[in-house]
Amino acid sequence: xxRLPKWADLVLVPLVSLLLAAIIAALVIIAIGQDPWEAIxxxxxxxxxxxxxxxxxLYYATSFMFTGLAVTLAFHASLFNIGGEGQAQxxxxxxxxxxxxxxxxxxxxxxxxxxxxxxxxxxxxxAVPAYLQAKRGSHIVITTIMFNYIxxxxxxxxxxxxxxxxxxxxxxxxxxxxxxxxxxxxxxPLFNLFFTSKVPxxxxxxxxxxxxxxxxxxxxxxxxxxxxxxxxxxxxAAKYAGINPxxxxxxxxxxxxxxxxxxxxxxxxxxxxxxLQNSASGAGFIGIAVALMGRNHPLGVVLASxxxxxxxxxxxxxxxxxxxxxxxxxxxxxxxxxFTGALDVMVRMMLTRIFAAFRGGKAAKGAV
Amino acid sequence: MDYATLLQLLDTTIRLATPLLxxxxxxxxxxxxxxxxxxxxxxxxxxxMASASVAYLTGSVWMGVLAGIGASLILAGIHGIASITFxxxxxxxxxxxxxxxxxxxxxxxxxxxAQGGRTPPLEGDARFAPITLPFAAALxxxxxxxxxxxxxxxxxxxxxxxxFLTVPLTWWVLYRTxxxxxxxxxxxxxxxxxxxxxxxxxxxxxxxxxxxVLCGLAGAYMATALQAGFGREMTAGRxxxxxxxxxxxxxxxxxxxxxxxxxxxxxxxxxxxxxVEGVLQFKVPVTFLDALPYVLxxxxxxxxxxxxxxxxxxxxxxxxxx
Numbered sequence: 001x002x003r004l005p006k007w008a009d010l011v012l013v014p015l016v017s018l019l020l021a022a023i024i025a026a027l028v029i030i031a032i033g034q035d036p037w038e039a040i041x042x043x044x045x046x047x048x049x050x051x052x053x054x055x056x057x058l059y060y061a062t063s064f065m066f067t068g069l070a071v072t073l074a075f076h077a078s079l080f081n082i083g084g085e086g087q088a089q090x091x092x093x094x095x096x097x098x099x100x101x102x103x104x105x106x107x108x109x110x111x112x113x114x115x116x117x118x119x120x121x122x123x124x125x126x127a128v129p130a131y132l133q134a135k136r137g138s139h140i141v142i143t144t145i146m147f148n149y150i151x152x153x154x155x156x157x158x159x160x161x162x163x164x165x166x167x168x169x170x171x172x173x174x175x176x177x178x179x180x181x182x183x184x185x186x187x188x189p190l191f192n193l194f195f196t197s198k199v200p201x202x203x204x205x206x207x208x209x210x211x212x213x214x215x216x217x218x219x220x221x222x223x224x225x226x227x228x229x230x231x232x233x234x235x236x237a238a239k240y241a242g243i244n245p246x247x248x249x250x251x252x253x254x255x256x257x258x259x260x261x262x263x264x265x266x267x268x269x270x271x272x273x274x275x276l277q278n279s280a281s282g283a284g285f286i287g288i289a290v291a292l293m294g295r296n297h298p299l300g301v302v303l304a305s306x307x308x309x310x311x312x313x314x315x316x317x318x319x320x321x322x323x324x325x326x327x328x329x330x331x332x333x334x335x336x337x338x339f340t341g342a343l344d345v346m347v348r349m350m351l352t353r354i355f356a357a358f359r360g361g362k363a364a365k366g367a368v
Numbered sequence: 369m370d371y372a373t374l375l376q377l378l379d380t381t382i383r384l385a386t387p388l389l390x391x392x393x394x395x396x397x398x399x400x401x402x403x404x405x406x407x408x409x410x411x412x413x414x415x416x417m418a419s420a421s422v423a424y425l426t427g428s429v430w431m432g433v434l435a436g437i438g439a440s441l442i443l444a445g446i447h448g449i450a451s452i453t454f455x456x457x458x459x460x461x462x463x464x465x466x467x468x469x470x471x472x473x474x475x476x477x478x479x480x481x482a483q484g485g486r487t488p489p490l491e492g493d494a495r496f497a498p499i500t501l502p503f504a505a506a507l508x509x510x511x512x513x514x515x516x517x518x519x520x521x522x523x524x525x526x527x528x529x530x531x532f533l534t535v536p537l538t539w540w541v542l543y544r545t546x547x548x549x550x551x552x553x554x555x556x557x558x559x560x561x562x563x564x565x566x567x568x569x570x571x572x573x574x575x576x577x578x579x580x581v582l583c584g585l586a587g588a589y590m591a592t593a594l595q596a597g598f599g600r601e602m603t604a605g606r607x608x609x610x611x612x613x614x615x616x617x618x619x620x621x622x623x624x625x626x627x628x629x630x631x632x633x634x635x636x637x638x639x640x641x642x643x644v645e646g647v648l649q650f651k652v653p654v655t656f657l658d659a660l661p662y663v664l665x666x667x668x669x670x671x672x673x674x675x676x677x678x679x680x681x682x683x684x685x686x687x688x689x690x
Binding site for chain 1: 406608
């Protein structure tokens, strides 16, 4: 079989997958009797046309960057961490405990402490599935799914029976102290030139971008990263080269869980200011779509996160201003995962045929 | 806890175990043939929406069940094309289809009925009525066994009995028919099946189709028998509990029955925290009971309750040798 040129494999395949997903999504919108053109206009208007819209788009994108990087890092060790949702919820618990029970003098220190707590709790939640995979050979996908449900049950229990202040009805913690409030982008110098009204996107965005650079450097510029990628490509070859599979599985999953957990500083500390039930609200799963769309490269993950931030914010606008229910964004999310992750061979085959036909045409011309 | 309460609990157990059982057996066919399917949840949800909608519109529960099976088969077909024909990642395909189902069910129900993504409540022939088994009323006064027969075993809708009959049927198909032997072989060593001149692709598509039919029944039961209509996310993770039950049962049909009954019993207990508290003499958080199936499955996976070994070729696309 002919091979695709590298640029086509890196850029064209995800773009064509996205296009196919968009076409099916448009057909779905037509099928429920709505206008896809109106839908896309509303989405762009509400999420990309002013600072306010961008403030929401980037807020969602920040969360997705963390979960996307989490999936990416594990993917490189050939581990499919589907437990980002649970790890992010536990990260939220870490943030809440750090913010509520430690006296922070200033938000910078609080941010540092909360980030550590989020990473630790997220990593701890990934540790058991990682251990079971490495030592017992239990499939990581199944164990992380189970741990998502256990996390959600644990958090409901803690929020209803333990952390809820007396006299409060809804299952949530008390509000975090004032000193732990993170500056939003409209409060940061330079950023406030573009973000003029209050937006939820906050300083965590910069941490997410730093994390993307960090993951890139780890994977492609360190010995550990090389071991992770070698292990992911071929476990046997890695073993032969003296790489310890147990160690790599544990490290990759702990780092992945830590990244997913760190998402909580964006939504729990930066936005809500208290821990709510179901705090991750699906971002852990969107990380899968983001990683697939971004071809498991941190730069791709950042770009795909912004795309999904747009879809998320745009989808909310759809629910508000049109008759298309907000669930449309879940459909699009599913379609993107389907085309980029499961039908990628189909897309590649299609493109290879097109390229071959194109080349064949050229060769024929040359012969004449 | 008195005998009457126990009977009530067991009755609820049977009602709640039935959708798990259909979905669990559905997963069993697929996974025994070497196709992982974490999309059981999505197929159930699609079937629940389709069956409730069609049952409401036609007034016939049987049309509803057919529609549910059809809707589930569509998703199964996509999963088959992605994972068998195009050799895509089976886990990712399952995740993707769960999302598509979660969104599209609400879109369609909202388009059809404009009631916030629900279907109107089903009544009369649009729902399954309970079947009273023969002599149930007559034997009711026999001590111990009479009430057990009357309260727990009799008085369920048709699909419950069908679900329980599917267990011996599945056992027979898997272990006593040629198709079953080949199905199990294709999940362990597809190359051997191919060498014997039997189509790996055909067998796997057959298995995925059976999965579709059974998930369709699971979803139809949810919407037309257990409850009266479709509501958003009404399957509430049952597809994943069924997956857990499948692992708990180590991919065997009779053990699957016991696993589903056990997990159904936990769900029944979660509805009656007062009973749990009465028996244990201390308060158990309901969420603990909700999490129990998952915790038990992790313990099984960890090898503390015997070793769970999945079909050897599970999750790997088969590439024919050229």
